[in-house]
Every structure is written in C-alpha cells, then in structure tokens.
Amino acid sequence: MNENELIPHLFRSEYSRIIAVLCKRFGFDRIEIAEDIASDAFLAAMNTWTYNGIPENPVAWLYTVAKNKASNYYERENIFKGKVIPELLTNSKDTGFAIDLSEKNIADSQLQMLFAICHPTLPPESQIGLALRILCGFGIEEIANAFLSNKETINKRLLRAKEKMRTEKIQIEFPSENEILKRLDQVMTTLYLLFNEGYYSESQDTIIREDLCLEAMRLTHLLLDHKSTNLPEVNALMALMCFHASRLAARKNPEGKIILYEDQDHGLWNNDLIVKGAFYLKNASGGNEISKYHLEAGIAYWHTVTNNTDEKWENILHLYNQLLVLEYSPLAALNRTIALARVKGNEVAIAEAEKLQLLNNHFYFVLLGELYRELNPEKAIQNFEKAYSLASTNPEKELIRNKIESLERVGLSGNQ
Numbered sequence: 001m002n003e004n005e006l007i008p009h010l011f012r013s014e015y016s017r018i019i020a021v022l023c024k025r026f027g028f029d030r031i032e033i034a035e036d037i038a039s040d041a042f043l044a045a046m047n048t049w050t051y052n053g054i055p056e057n058p059v060a061w062l063y064t065v066a067k068n069k070a071s072n073y074y075e076r077e078n079i080f081k082g083k084v085i086p087e088l089l090t091n092s093k094d095t096g097f098a099i100d101l102s103e104k105n106i107a108d109s110q111l112q113m114l115f116a117i118c119h120p121t122l123p124p125e126s127q128i129g130l131a132l133r134i135l136c137g138f139g140i141e142e143i144a145n146a147f148l149s150n151k152e153t154i155n156k157r158l159l160r161a162k163e164k165m166r167t168e169k170i171q172i173e174f175p176s177e178n179e180i181l182k183r184l185d186q187v188m189t190t191l192y193l194l195f196n197e198g199y200y201s202e203s204q205d206t207i208i209r210e211d212l213c214l215e216a217m218r219l220t221h222l223l224l225d226h227k228s229t230n231l232p233e234v235n236a237l238m239a240l241m242c243f244h245a246s247r248l249a250a251r252k253n254p255e256g257k258i259i260l261y262e263d264q265d266h267g268l269w270n271n272d273l274i275v276k277g278a279f280y281l282k283n284a285s286g287g288n289e290i291s292k293y294h295l296e297a298g299i300a301y302w303h304t305v306t307n308n309t310d311e312k313w314e315n316i317l318h319l320y321n322q323l324l325v326l327e328y329s330p331l332a333a334l335n336r337t338i339a340l341a342r343v344k345g346n347e348v349a350i351a352e353a354e355k356l357q358l359l360n361n362h363f364y365f366v367l368l369g370e371l372y373r374e375l376n377p378e379k380a381i382q383n384f385e386k387a388y389s390l391a392s393t394n395p396e397k398e399l400i401r402n403k404i405e406s407l408e409r410v411g412l413s414g415n416q
Helices: 003-026 028-052 058-080 086-091 103-117 124-135 140-146 151-167 177-199 210-225 232-245 271-284 292-302 310-326 330-344 346-356 362-372 377-390 394-415
Strands: none
Touching: 003 028, 003 058, 003 103, 003 124, 028 058, 028 151, 103 124, 103 151, 103 177, 103 210, 124 140, 124 151, 124 177, 124 210, 140 151, 177 210, 177 232, 210 232, 232 271, 232 292, 271 292, 292 310, 310 330, 330 346, 330 362, 346 362, 362 377, 362 394, 377 394
C-alpha cells in the first residue's frame, strides 16, 4: 500500500481517535484546536511520506507528530497568553504536558466522547452529525450526503451543536453509574441510526454505505468492552448489526445495483458475522427485559436462515407482532406485512398494508406492487409508478423501473 492509499485509510481509523484524546485533555471548548492538530499531523504525513517513504510504524509516527503539535500549542498558550488551559491548571497540580495515546486511553476517550455528544440537550440529528464528524472522521461533504443536505447546512448544524456543548458545559467523562443507564438509550439510538443510514443510504449515488455500518459496529464494540455498558440490550444491538452486516456483500451487484432479499446469493453471506451475531444474541438473553433490539435481532437472525420454511416466516411474524406492541412504528408495521403475506397470503397482507396509508413512503407502494403482482398486474404497475415518483435515490428508481418494465413485458406477451 503506497502513501496515497495508506493516508486516507489511516485518516478514517486514526483521525477520530486523536481528536477524542485531545478533546479529553484540552476540553471540548477547544475541539477546533484538536481538529487542527489532528489535520496538521496528517498533512505532515502527506508531505513527508511522499519524499521519505512510509515509516516502519505509520500509526506511531502520526501519534508522535500529534503529541508534538499538541505540546507546541500548550507552550504557545503558556508563553504568549501568560496562561495554560484554565481547566488543566484548576484540576491538576501537574503543570507539565502529556498526551496519553495508549489504546486504553483512546478507547476510554472515544467512549466518553460518545456519551458527551449523546447528551439529551442535543437534537438527534446533531448527535449523529457529531458522531460522524468527531468519532468516525467523516468530512462535511460526506455528512451532507448522508443527510441529503448541503455543506453549509451541515456546517451550521455542527457549529450550533458544538456551541451548545460549550454553553451547557458538557464534560468529556464517564457519567455516574445511574446517569450511564439514563444516557445509554440515547447512545444506542444514535448508533442504531448510524448503522441504518449505512445499511440503507439515502445518497443519490449509492444505496449502501458499508463504512457507516462498520463505524457503528466499532463504536458499539466500545460499549461492549466497558464493564458498565456491557449490558444485554447492547449485546442485542451488536447481534442485530452483525446479522444485517452479514448480508451486505449480497445486497448489491458489481455495478452497485441493489439485489432484493429473495434474489441474494447465499454464498456471499458472511458466516463469521452470523456466528458472531448468534454469540451476542446469546449474551443478550441474560437480562430480565426484552428491548426492541432483542426483537429486531431475532428478526434479523431468521433472515439469515436460508430455507424458506413455514417456521421461519411464522417466527418472523411473531417477533414483529411483539415489536409493534413494545414500540410501534409504521415502518415496522409495513415490514410485518411481508411476513404476513408468507404466512397468510397476499390478500390478507394487502388488506393490512393498505390500512397503514403511508402515502409519502415509496416502500409502501413498492410493497403493494409486489403483493398485487400476481393478483392484479395492472394495479401492481400503478403502485410501482407511485413508488418511482417518490424514490429519492438512483438505484431505487432503477430497481422500480425494472419491475414496471418486467410487468409490462408480461402484459404485452399475454396480449399477442
């Protein structure tokens, strides 16, 4: 791997780790300084490695440069402003400077940052945006694409969120044990939404963002690696992610076109991730409560079973019934009708689906199109056409257009 390939790879993995440690050391109100120091370290790598070659340990090289730049910043503050970071002087007798980039401190810093940015005073979209920017190292343009927005809007949103964290004096630290339990739900929701954004991206160019899925899984691992947050519901969330991620490679063809569940090549499913998902799901069974993550993980597990048996779809339908009682959502109700069709037939499923009246959701019309395909091809086409007009991504539109054309071809051949 040459420097042109290595530096972007390291940026994705190490940039956020450096920022988390520096923010913990300096305080969140100097996050822009932390971002500048981390960026300067990578700029130095780009300028140096191009001419001198890649060092034996590139990560250690980056950490050393980041430490030196942070130390220089500390000294400039001390010399030219006559003070060192007030929080450090107030909270520590040690006026020396040190940056701890050990694996343990990096993991602790990232986990503490995760709880900080999931503070209840911040709106959910800001929490996800900060997670992408600070903990996943995503650029502003990437975040804008993920939110179907523009760079200016995302910049303003992140600036408002950072200012809110400053004014609320949100600390980068582990909350108390009671506070962890209160905040954990929001942390898990942020990771869940981050994974879902990757699993079904709203970008115009791609429908799957595997990098977002992997980042969500990496951050969930931080929770599992910490004793106070290695709880049944967190294991259930990781199981859910593993089961879904196991089918990522089968969900699109080499041209990037989406492949529906029924048409996926089971040989492309990642058995290692399925086994890991089963491991985490077993760990999740230790508690006394069932969360939505337990139920969704169970649904995702049954989708990794290759045989289309009655038992499979009856179990999926049962789990959806439980999920809707525990936490109703229109999308879950819509997905339930797929299992309902397998168990009780398309006519029953159509009646249930049409009660939902999700008239602004293209998935709703795609599902109705599929359910009407054999019963009433003309009505199926009408629903697919409505879905096409509502779809927001090019891969979706192409998939729906193919469905319409296949039905039209069948109609034409039947009239000849």
